[in-house]
Amino acid sequence: MIDIVINITLLAFLAITSVAILRMTNLFAIVMLFGIFSLLSAGLFVVMDAPDVAFTEAAVGAGISTVLMLATLALVKRRQKPYYDEAPHDAHRPWLPMIVVAVTGSALVYGTWDIPAFGAPDAPAQTHVARYYIENAMPDTGVPNIVTAVLASYRGFDTLGEVTVIFTAAVAVLLLIGGRRPKPPVKTKDEGKQDEA
Amino acid sequence: MRPNLILHVVAKFVIPLIILFALYVQFHGDFGPGGGFQAGVIFSAAFILYALVFGLDTAEKIIPPHWLRILAALGVVIYAGVGMESLLLGGNYLDYTLLGSNQIAGQHLGILLVELGVGITVAAAMLILFFAFAGRGRD
Numbered sequence: 001m002i003d004i005v006i007n008i009t010l011l012a013f014l015a016i017t018s019v020a021i022l023r024m025t026n027l028f029a030i031v032m033l034f035g036i037f038s039l040l041s042a043g044l045f046v047v048m049d050a051p052d053v054a055f056t057e058a059a060v061g062a063g064i065s066t067v068l069m070l071a072t073l074a075l076v077k078r079r080q081k082p083y084y085d086e087a088p089h090d091a092h093r094p095w096l097p098m099i100v101v102a103v104t105g106s107a108l109v110y111g112t113w114d115i116p117a118f119g120a121p122d123a124p125a126q127t128h129v130a131r132y133y134i135e136n137a138m139p140d141t142g143v144p145n146i147v148t149a150v151l152a153s154y155r156g157f158d159t160l161g162e163v164t165v166i167f168t169a170a171v172a173v174l175l176l177i178g179g180r181r182p183k184p185p186v187k188t189k190d191e192g193k194q195d196e197a
Numbered sequence: 198m199r200p201n202l203i204l205h206v207v208a209k210f211v212i213p214l215i216i217l218f219a220l221y222v223q224f225h226g227d228f229g230p231g232g233g234f235q236a237g238v239i240f241s242a243a244f245i246l247y248a249l250v251f252g253l254d255t256a257e258k259i260i261p262p263h264w265l266r267i268l269a270a271l272g273v274v275i276y277a278g279v280g281m282e283s284l285l286l287g288g289n290y291l292d293y294t295l296l297g298s299n300q301i302a303g304q305h306l307g308i309l310l311v312e313l314g315v316g317i318t319v320a321a322a323m324l325i326l327f328f329a330f331a332g333r334g335r336d
Contacts, residue, residue, distance in 0.1 A: 051230035055222075059238040064323055067245055071330040142301035143227045143308060151232060152308040156291040159311070160276050163318050167273050170322035174266070178329045 010044045031069045038062040052147045208250040215243035223316050233312035237319025245327050265321045272318025279310045
């Protein structure tokens, strides 16, 4: 019961945050709201009994990406031009996107009727390999946290790939914007005079 | 940057706690939520906080950028090295069972080393990203 209340509250906050992000033009406030959005999602993951995912979302989504976006924001303009001013007024028909959104949304809601309930024991996600991991993780690896056992042992090769991806991302950023830019050559007095001449 | 006393004192108090928590998440990942990824991010967050409060140049004196590049590669090398080690011991690649005296001990050692490699690479990569972005506005 309390789970439902928390879920509805968090989802309502998520919706409010996303609408606020859409309507704002101050990029600094938007970055802050992105952080709040990630933190709310992390809370939602905790309610869904996925603390490992929540941990990552809170640390990466709310922490590091906010700092990185702020660092980027320091290099660019603070304000975004309101996008709805750019379109000419007679070309803007609000009912067309409204219909598209309503049809897509109702199709998605209709699609959710067929998926099994959250945590249902006969859901495909629970009947495939999850059962094997739950039964064998402790005798195989002696690690109580099954997530860690799957991540580091059963799927160790996947995780090696993920680490390589992160390493590659760091290398790519270093190649693109990492090195110190060469300082612009200081003009001596003679050169300045030559330019004038 | 103008010195801000409250910010400096609070940051100096909080940064060791963040690093301690990162180490806890790193080495307690077998038993509770967490692991190399999360620990690496939290670890780098401590240094990013230091850089934000005390300035980028001071932070780069503590962890020089060329160290970070070595560390980012070192994590991947540790991870892949554990795989090679198990290969040399006669098992499959990344099969930790042969690393210890029995299966549980081997798996424990393997997971610990692999998570350490993940943590080192993630922490170094995050700091590289931060320094690269923050360093752009400096000149």
